[in-house]
Amino acid sequence: xxxxxxxxxxxxxxxxxxxxxxxxxxxxxxxxxxxxxxxxxxxxxxxxxxxxxxxxxxxxxxxxxxxxxxxxxxxxxxxxxxxxxxxxxxxxxxxxxxxxxxxxxxxxxxxxxxxxxxxxxxxxxxxxxxxxxxxxxxxxxxxxxxxxxxxxxxxxxxxxxxxxxxxxxxxxxxxxxxxxxxxxxxxxxxxxxxxxxxxxxxxxxxxxxxxxxxxxxxxxxxxxxxxxxxxxxxxxxxxxxxxxxxxxxxxxxxxxxxxxxxxxxxxxxxxxxxxxxxxxxxxxxxxxxxxxxxxxxxxxxxxxxxxxxxxxxxxxxxxxxxxxxxxxxxxxxxxxxxxxxxxxxxxxxxxxxxxxxxxxxxxxxxxxxxxxxxxxxxxxxxxxxxxxxxxxxxxxxxxxxxxxxxxxxxxxxxxxxxxxxxxxxxxxxxxxxxxxxxxxxxxxxxxxxxxxxxxxxxxxxxxxxxxxxxxxxxxxxxxxxxxxxxxxxxxxxxxxxxxxxxxxxxxxxxxxxxxxxxxxxxxxxxxxxxxxxxxxxxxxxxxxxxxxxxxxxxxxxxxxxxxxxxxxxxxxxxxxxxxxxxxxxxxxxxxxxxxxxxxxxxxxxxxxxxxxxxxxxxxxxxxxxxxxxxxxxxxxxxxxxxxxxxxxxxxxxxxxxxxxxxxxxxxxxxxxxxxxxxxxxxxxxxxxxxxxxxxxxxxxxxxxxxxxxxxxxxxxxxxxxxxxxxxxxxxxxxxxxxxxxxxxxxxxxxxxxxxxxxxxxxxxxxxxxxxxxxxxxxxxxxxxxxxxxxxxxxxxxxxxxxxxxxxxxxxxxxxx
RNA sequence: GCCGGGGUGGCGGAACUGGUAGACGCGCCGGACUCAAAAUCCGGUUUCCGAAAGGAAGUGCGAGUUCGAUUCUCGCUCCCGGCACCA
Numbered sequence: 072x073x074x075x076x077x078x079x080x081x082x083x084x085x086x087x088x089x090x091x092x093x094x095x096x097x098x099x100x101x102x103x104x105x106x107x108x109x110x111x112x113x114x115x116x117x118x119x120x121x122x123x124x125x126x127x128x129x130x131x132x133x134x135x136x137x138x139x140x141x142x143x144x145x146x147x148x149x150x151x152x153x154x155x156x157x158x159x160x161x162x163x164x165x166x167x168x169x170x171x172x173x174x175x176x177x178x179x180x181x182x183x184x185x186x187x188x189x190x191x192x193x194x195x196x197x198x199x200x201x202x203x204x205x206x207x208x209x210x211x212x213x214x215x216x217x218x219x220x221x222x223x224x225x226x227x228x229x230x231x232x233x234x235x236x237x238x239x240x241x242x243x244x245x246x247x248x249x250x251x252x253x254x255x256x257x258x259x260x261x262x263x264x265x266x267x268x269x270x271x272x273x274x275x276x277x278x279x280x281x282x283x284x285x286x287x288x289x290x291x292x293x294x295x296x297x298x299x300x301x302x303x304x305x306x307x308x309x310x311x312x313x314x315x316x317x318x319x320x321x322x323x324x325x326x327x328x329x330x331x332x333x334x335x336x337x338x339x340x341x342x343x344x345x346x347x348x349x350x351x352x353x354x355x356x357x358x359x360x361x362x363x364x365x366x367x368x369x370x371x372x373x374x375x376x377x378x379x380x381x382x383x384x385x386x387x388x389x390x391x392x393x394x395x396x397x398x399x400x401x402x403x404x405x406x407x408x409x410x411x412x413x414x415x416x417x418x419x420x421x422x423x424x425x426x427x428x429x430x431x432x433x434x435x436x437x438x439x440x441x442x443x444x445x446x447x448x449x450x451x452x453x454x455x456x457x458x459x460x461x462x463x464x465x466x467x468x469x470x471x472x473x474x475x476x477x478x479x480x481x482x483x484x485x486x487x488x489x490x491x492x493x494x495x496x497x498x499x500x501x502x503x504x505x506x507x508x509x510x511x512x513x514x515x516x517x518x519x520x521x522x523x524x525x526x527x528x529x530x531x532x533x534x535x536x537x538x539x540x541x542x543x544x545x546x547x548x549x550x551x552x553x554x555x556x557x558x559x560x561x562x563x564x565x566x567x568x569x570x571x572x573x574x575x576x577x578x579x580x581x582x583x584x585x586x587x588x589x590x591x592x593x594x595x596x597x598x599x600x601x602x603x604x605x606x607x608x609x610x611x612x613x614x615x616x617x618x619x620x621x622x623x624x625x626x627x628x629x630x631x632x633x634x635x636x637x638x639x640x641x642x643x644x645x646x647x648x649x650x651x652x653x654x655x656x657x658x659x660x661x662x663x664x665x666x667x668x669x670x671x672x673x674x675x676x677x678x679x680x681x682x683x684x685x686x687x688x689x690x691x692x693x694x695x696x697x698x699x700x701x702x703x704x705x706x707x708x709x710x711x712x713x714x715x716x717x718x719x720x721x722x723x724x725x726x727x728x729x730x731x732x733x734x735x736x737x738x739x740x741x742x743x744x745x746x747x748x749x750x751x752x753x754x755x756x757x758x759x760x761x762x763x764x765x766x767x768x769x770x771x772x773x774x775x776x777x778x779x780x781x782x783x784x785x786x787x788x789x790x791x792x793x794x795x796x797x798x799x800x801x802x803x804x805x806x807x808x809x810x811x812x813x814x815x816x817x818x819x820x821x822x823x824x825x826x827x828x829x830x831x832x833x834x835x836x837x838x839x840x841x842x843x844x845x846x847x848x849x850x851x852x853x854x855x856x857x858x859x860x861x862x863x864x865x866x867x868x869x870x871x872x873x874x875x876x877x878x879x880x881x882x883x884x885x886x887x
Numbered sequence: 888g889c890c891g892g893g894g895u896g897g898c899g900g901a902a903c904u905g906g907u908a909g910a911c912g913c914g915c916c917g918g919a920c921u922c923a924a925a926a927u928c929c930g931g932u933u934u935c936c937g938a939a940a941g942g943a944a945g946u947g948c949g950a951g952u953u954c955g956a957u958u959c960u961c962g963c964u965c966c967c968g969g970c971a972c973c974a
Contacts, residue, residue, distance in 0.1 A: 284891090284892095285891065285892085286890090286891045286892060286968075286969080287891095288891095289890055289891050289969080289970095290890080290891075290968090290969050290970075292890085293889085293890060293891090293969070293970050293971090294969090294970075296970085296971095296973070298973070298974090300974080316974075317973090317974065318974060319973090319974065320974080331974095371972075394972095395972085396972040396974095397972080397974080398972075398973070398974090400973095401973050401974075402973075402974060403974095405974090406973095406974045407974080408974085409974090413974075414888090414972090415972055415974080416974085418972090419972095485973075485974090486973095487970090487971095487973060603968075603969095606968090606969075607969080607970095676899095676900095676911085676912070677899060677900080677912085677913095678899065678900070679900085681892095682893095682900090683967090684899090685898090685899065687898085687899070687913070689898095689912095689913050689914070690899070690912075690913060692913085693912055693913055694912090696912095696927095697912080699927090742903085743903095746903095747903070749901095749903090751899090751900070751901085751911080751912095752900095752901065752902095752903095752910085752911080754911075754912090755900090755901075755910065755911035755912075756910090756911080757911095758910095758911055758912075759910075759911070762911090829907095830907090831906085831907045833906085833907085833954085833955075835954075835955085836906095836953095836954060836955040837955095838907055841907085862940095862941080873954085874954060875954090876906090876954055876955080878906055878955095881906055881907085882906055882907070882955090884906080884954055884955060885954090886954045886955090
């Protein structure tokens with residue numbers, strides 16, 4: 072090998088070795104401590120972007136480190152292969168979505184290999200293959216039997232550009248998450264999965280995930296949005312049916328001055344039948360609702376329905392309104408309005424001249440006037456008869472008990488979380504395995520008829536789904552009665568595929584079940600790494616799926632991911648890299664120019680993983696420069712005489728100092744990579760050690776032995792980050808083995824010991840001098856030495872010393 | 888509004904448990920090599936005063952606790968992310 076660093080050759084050689092030796096292919100081994108290191112799998116969009124390179128590198132560093140720690144490491148890779156871009160490409164280029172997708176996968180797999188990631192490619196999962204989605208369809212039919220999926224006509228978010236239904240999670244500020252088009256409301260029959268049945272468990276288990284970032288857990292809690300309250304039944308004049316409302320503030324019950332229902336509420340609908348003005352108002356609400364619901368300052372509009380509810384305690388009539396701020400989808404679609412103690416109710420009451428009364432007073436007795444502003448704090452109940460004088464909790468219980476005993480109310484928990492609509496009016500997705508029969512209704516496709524294969528060779532017009540124009544696809548027989556029936560032509564939301572792919576990695580090739588016993592060895596995932604943008608959707612669905620699979624007897628794990636690392640975005644010029652903004656940097660170009668190791672090093676050095684990383688061309692140059700220095704240092708050392716074995720007892724002070732640095736570095740890097748995931752500081756420490764070696768000008772045999780030890784340490788500790796160059800340099804240092812198979816270096820406690828240590832002397836907390844003391848010096852000795860320092864004496868002068876604080880090994884502070 | 892995270896040199900960032908603020912890298916300045924440039928190597932680089940020794944100030948702002956605060960407490964401010972007529 073030439074002594075000039077040529078990344079192309081070095082990297083090719085290392086890759087050939089890993090391939091030849093099948094280094095990253097792992098099978099289950101119950102005798103060994105497993106480590107499942109997972110990265111969020113990519114969508115095969117065409118080529119890798121910098122965000123991919125960052126997340127895969129983080130994961131690869133962790134995997135390689137854990138491997139050197141002796142763990143049996145699984146790191147798989149696959150493709151989230153269904154989705155809209157394939158359809159868009161098909162429209163634009165006239166190539167079938169399947170063809171486009173498989174071509175992209177082939178290209179991107181090559182890129183991943185070029186970056187040196189240590190994947191077990193035998194376990195590759197491609198979600199658009201029938202072998203994969205077959206089991207997804209199977210689980211769906213199981214859930215169908217259990218009643219955990221259901222079909223209902225529902226008002227959905229319709230994306231007029233993408234011609235599809237969006238999940239609530241896919242609507243951002245009233246716009247489609249991909250198309251950015253204003254979302255409309257439509258009523259369509261949809262399949263739903265009962266994620267709300269698991270709302271409590273999904274919430275509670277968050278407390279059992281110490282390895283997850285607080286930010287993600289908090290977002291999920293927020294999203295699930297649990298709130299405890301009471302459902303109360305109000306009588307309505309001229310109606311047999313009670314009007315049920317949900318409230319979290321039963322203590323304000325006596326402050327109710329009006330009631331409001333949503334536009335879709337049956338009482339509003341009924342009133343509209345006899346009143347054109349109300350009908351017009353409801354129509355207006357329907358039109359504007361979806362589009363404007365997210366707008367921050369939407370005007371509070373409403374109309375009286377001309378009927379009254381009966382207050383359940385006072386028996387007084389309470390006017391009933393229809394209002395645009397009441398949501399049919401939350402609680403019961405009706406609210407009791409307490410304008411004295413709720414901001415929204417107060418605003419509405421003020422606008423429409425409704426009475427505002429006070430029923431809560433501050434516990435500290437301070438004066439308030441609810442005519443000026445609502446008082447929302449918990450306090451003491453007043454003007455409320457049977458609950459007067461109570462605090463919030465007492466009043467809550469008193470109201471609950473009274474209404475429950477009279478069967479006019481019940482304690483209830485409400486969630487913000489909605490059931491997961493999984494139907495998509497799209498072609499490029501897994502077919503929903505349902506057959507519609509005129510006699511039998513919706514029937515699940517039986518297991519022996521799965522998978523329902525998506526035809527891949529299709530004409531793609533761009534409007535709607537081609538499946539609807541393919542009788543050969545949708546015409547079938549009813550599995551129950553055998554009569555002519557037709558298949559569901561909707562496909563699954565792609566989040567369904569990404570909710571269980573990690574389990575499938577653990578059971579590759581299994582064609583008799585979704586997963587087999589190998590799942591139990593690998594699951595749960597020990598370390599999951601991916602973008603913060605998946606904090607809610609993907610991570611919540613995946614947790615939900617884990618519980619579904621557990622309850623189906625497929626897994627024993629409650630939670631799929633023990634530790635979660637969310638990496639920051641890659642920015643350029645302060646903004647997220649995107650084609651729209653034209654601020655992208657193509658990883659391939661960087662790899663071709665500098666090599667994979669340089670790109671990996673830059674990514675890991677420039678910022679800690681959770682922070683945003685600003686791209687810098689100079690920074691890449693710097694990384695490249697460092698690797699050259701590293702290469703040259705090892706090569707020039709290896710070109711010298713082979714050093715004798717290290718004789719620790721024969722070292723002079725300088726040699727011992729370098730050796731101490733070596734072992735300090737091993738200790739620090741181990742902690743930085745293994746515990747803190749601060750790869751940037753691990754690299755910085757390695758750079759320091761290499762700088763120390765380069766400054767060390769002593770070519771005595773023992774010095775060369777100390778240098779050899781230092782260089783070997785740098786090669787090994789950097790090998791998870793820049794594996795190719797380390798692979799080569801390890802050989803240059805005379806080893807036949809490969810770093811990937813070496814144990815992680817241990818630091819020698821004895822090497823860290825020092826005879827003399829430098830400590831800092833402060834006078835009144837300000838740095839005034841440095842002294843060198845024996846490591847075992849006692850406090851009196853240290854104080855004495857500190858006071859002998861010339862500069863310290865200048866500042867102490869003739870002042871009386873009030874106190875001397877000695878922090879062993881660090882500093883002395885003299886207080887005068 | 889609520890929840891979470893953050894504010895440190897010209898820049899990315901370091902300081903992990905309250906103990907030397909600015910590690911490491913980038914950039915910049917000076918030097919060596921070169922006819923010259925690039926590359927490479929060596930030295931310097933928080934600001935202000937000083938030739939230097941050394942001193943003063945300094946981690947968004949204001950207070951507090953402490954011998955000692957980037958770190959802890961309180962108040963404010965700005966930025967980023969999430970959620971939001973949720974009853």
